[in-house]
Amino acid sequence: MSMWLRERRAILAAAVGSRVLVLGAAAADHRLHWPHGPVPVHGASTAHTLSILSFWDGVWYRTVAEQGYLLIPGRQSDPAFFPLFPIVLRALEGLGLSFLTTGILVANGAFVIGIVAFYELSRRLVPVDVARTSAMVAAFFPMSFVFSMTYPESLVLAALALALLFALSGRWTLSAVAGAAAALGRPEAMFFALPLAAIAIGLGRLSGSKGNGRAIGAAFAPVASIATFPLYLGWALDNPTAWNGAQRAWGRSFSLDGIVRAFHQLSARGQSPWLWRDFAFCLIYLGLIVVASRLGISWPWLVAGAALVLLPLATGTFMSDSRFGVLALPAYWGAGALARRRLVRLPLLVVSAGLLVAGTMTIPLANP
Amino acid sequence: MAASESSIKPASSRTGWVRLAVASGATAAGLAALLAGAAFGLQAVTLPRPSRPQLMAAQTMRWLTAQHAIKSLVLVRGRQVSSICVNATIGPLGRRAHRLNGSLVVTGRRRFVETRFASFRVGSTLREEDGPLPAIRAVLAGCPRALERRIGRFLDDRAPVEAKRVFLYGGRMLRLSFRRRHSRLFLIVDPRTFAPVAVRIAREGTGWSYLAPAERRDLVQSPLRLSRRLRLIVKEDA
Numbered sequence: 001m002s003m004w005l006r007e008r009r010a011i012l013a014a015a016v017g018s019r020v021l022v023l024g025a026a027a028a029d030h031r032l033h034w035p036h037g038p039v040p041v042h043g044a045s046t047a048h049t050l051s052i053l054s055f056w057d058g059v060w061y062r063t064v065a066e067q068g069y070l071l072i073p074g075r076q077s078d079p080a081f082f083p084l085f086p087i088v089l090r091a092l093e094g095l096g097l098s099f100l101t102t103g104i105l106v107a108n109g110a111f112v113i114g115i116v117a118f119y120e121l122s123r124r125l126v127p128v129d130v131a132r133t134s135a136m137v138a139a140f141f142p143m144s145f146v147f148s149m150t151y152p153e154s155l156v157l158a159a160l161a162l163a164l165l166f167a168l169s170g171r172w173t174l175s176a177v178a179g180a181a182a183a184l185g186r187p188e189a190m191f192f193a194l195p196l197a198a199i200a201i202g203l204g205r206l207s208g209s210k211g212n213g214r215a216i217g218a219a220f221a222p223v224a225s226i227a228t229f230p231l232y233l234g235w236a237l238d239n240p241t242a243w244n245g246a247q248r249a250w251g252r253s254f255s256l257d258g259i260v261r262a263f264h265q266l267s268a269r270g271q272s273p274w275l276w277r278d279f280a281f282c283l284i285y286l287g288l289i290v291v292a293s294r295l296g297i298s299w300p301w302l303v304a305g306a307a308l309v310l311l312p313l314a315t316g317t318f319m320s321d322s323r324f325g326v327l328a329l330p331a332y333w334g335a336g337a338l339a340r341r342r343l344v345r346l347p348l349l350v351v352s353a354g355l356l357v358a359g360t361m362t363i364p365l366a367n368p
Numbered sequence: 369m370a371a372s373e374s375s376i377k378p379a380s381s382r383t384g385w386v387r388l389a390v391a392s393g394a395t396a397a398g399l400a401a402l403l404a405g406a407a408f409g410l411q412a413v414t415l416p417r418p419s420r421p422q423l424m425a426a427q428t429m430r431w432l433t434a435q436h437a438i439k440s441l442v443l444v445r446g447r448q449v450s451s452i453c454v455n456a457t458i459g460p461l462g463r464r465a466h467r468l469n470g471s472l473v474v475t476g477r478r479r480f481v482e483t484r485f486a487s488f489r490v491g492s493t494l495r496e497e498d499g500p501l502p503a504i505r506a507v508l509a510g511c512p513r514a515l516e517r518r519i520g521r522f523l524d525d526r527a528p529v530e531a532k533r534v535f536l537y538g539g540r541m542l543r544l545s546f547r548r549r550h551s552r553l554f555l556i557v558d559p560r561t562f563a564p565v566a567v568r569i570a571r572e573g574t575g576w577s578y579l580a581p582a583e584r585r586d587l588v589q590s591p592l593r594l595s596r597r598l599r600l601i602v603k604e605d606a
Binding site: 063064065067068069070071072073074075077083086087090091172173176177180184212213214215216217218220221223224225227228229231232235236237238270 | 388391392393394395396397398399400401403404406407408410411412414415416417418422423426429430432433466516520523524526
């Protein structure tokens with residue numbers, strides 16, 4: 001155990017250290033009252049030292065945890081948010097902590113597990129030095145402050161990395177459970193059914209009919225899990241299409257000309273300048289995925305990563321693409337390959353950490 | 369002999385392959401179904417469900433989002449006063465460059481526009497009106513957007529909603545009562561379509577206002593027509 005820990009000391013230090021930076025920046029933001037921004041959503045708490053980590057969608061996840069779903073036609077409402085995070089918050093209600101404190105503890109705890117699992121996964125797919133750098137870059141990635149917010153991203157990162165890691169180890173049932181959990185957290189997790197299927201085809205053949213079946217089951221688990229959400233909404237709200245209805249109210253309906261509209265929106269008058277941050281990160285993710293392809297990462301992984309970054313653009317906006325992309329695992333392998341040399345790695349991590357602090361402190365100004 | 373062996377071998381391997389595929393498929397489907405069942409159960413057991421009256425109120429919201437114009441009738445000091453309200457887009461107004469969704473309310477010869485942020489009396493120009501009264505008048509006039517906003521606020525806060533059966537126009541209707549701190553709203557809705565047929569705000573001096581979707585002939589009345597200058601700012605959707 002101590003040997004295992006010693007080997008992963010740098011990864012754990014990066015995961016914990018980056019969270020200390022994020023939590024410190026959030027606390028400084030609260031203490032200094034800087035930068036000043038409007039309270040983003042009604043009902044957002046501003047009293048807690050780490051309040052800013054519960055802003056924006058965090059308020060909606062808390063509402064679901066407290067009061068369940070309700071589709072309110074013609075208005076932005078909560079069925080647009082997947083249920084894993086509220087389920088976990090509600091399950092831990094018995095601890096007697098506030099939803100905000102529980103949310104921050106869950107998000108940050110899951111992130112540390114996620115980074116270690118991602119490192120283990122990376123070791124099986126890329127050289128060890130690239131795996132180590134990739135995990136460090138993921139920990140200090142400028143947008144990784146969302147993993148500390150009361151959002152499901154860190155739970156999904158952990159579940160996804162574990163699902164893929166278990167699949168590579170041939171532990172199909174565990175992989176299926178983790179994959180199903182990831183898909184219950186965010187629908188994008190479904191894209192990773194593709195690498196799961198590739199692993200299942202590759203390894204399942206060797207493990208007999210039962211193992212083969214469990215392997216295919218593990219690949220289908222995220223899809224089966226996602227399908228239960230509309231079923232649940234149908235049961236609870238008498239409306240199985242509530243998710244689509246809510247997405248439309250949030251301006252997130254898919255259309256064929258979505259990507260064209262997303263580009264038009266960039267230059268439209270009166271648009272938020274923060275859109276350019278999302279655009280820039282979209283390019284960065286795609287560039288890093290291209291670099292990952294040169295590492296010999298197989299196409300199902302690359303397609304899953306690219307789909308995760310590109311598909312949201314079909315809703316006609318780049319808005320939040322920088323956040324969606326934090327789950328594009330192949331992008332971190334691309335970054336790991338670029339920064340495997342110490343000469344590049346150190347400055348990159350320092351710049352990333354600086355941007356991470358800046359990103360955290362500007363949470364009140366822009367929806368990540 | 370060799371020929372007969374070769375004809376048996378592929379058949380048995382095909383049977384074995386089919387058996388393997390069926391067994392694998394069944395295991396995969398079983399695992400996926402088990403996980404789907406667990407995922408559904410987890411959501412059903414952990415997350416609270418909205419109450420039936422809250423769902424009815426959401427249905428009323430859905431009906432309202434499909435409406436462009438509503439007419440209303442209210443009794444003021446024993447006199448029937450009718451209004452018509454149409455959805456409109458308003459702007460640009462002052463520093464706000466964007467057009468805003470709002471409502472144009474016509475009561476006799478008086479007209480006003482109401483938006484989320486402000487209300488304006490419509491004369492030869494637009495004059496801003498202060499206080500909560502214009503918003504209340506828009507709700508009582510049955511303006512779909514104003515009513516949506518009012519009900520939506522109650523639902524956003526998951527305010528308790530009560531449903532009671534009542535009789536109106538010789539038929540069975542549902543009365544939905546919304547309560548949040550000092551604010552109360554009553555709606556009578558058709559239980560088949562969830563269309564609101566009457567609305568009341570619990571406030572001194574306001575009675576029930578009876579609502580119906582506006583018909584084409586209601587929309588051609590002259591007070592709805594605005595001067596060319598105002599039409600640049602207020603555009604009717606109906």
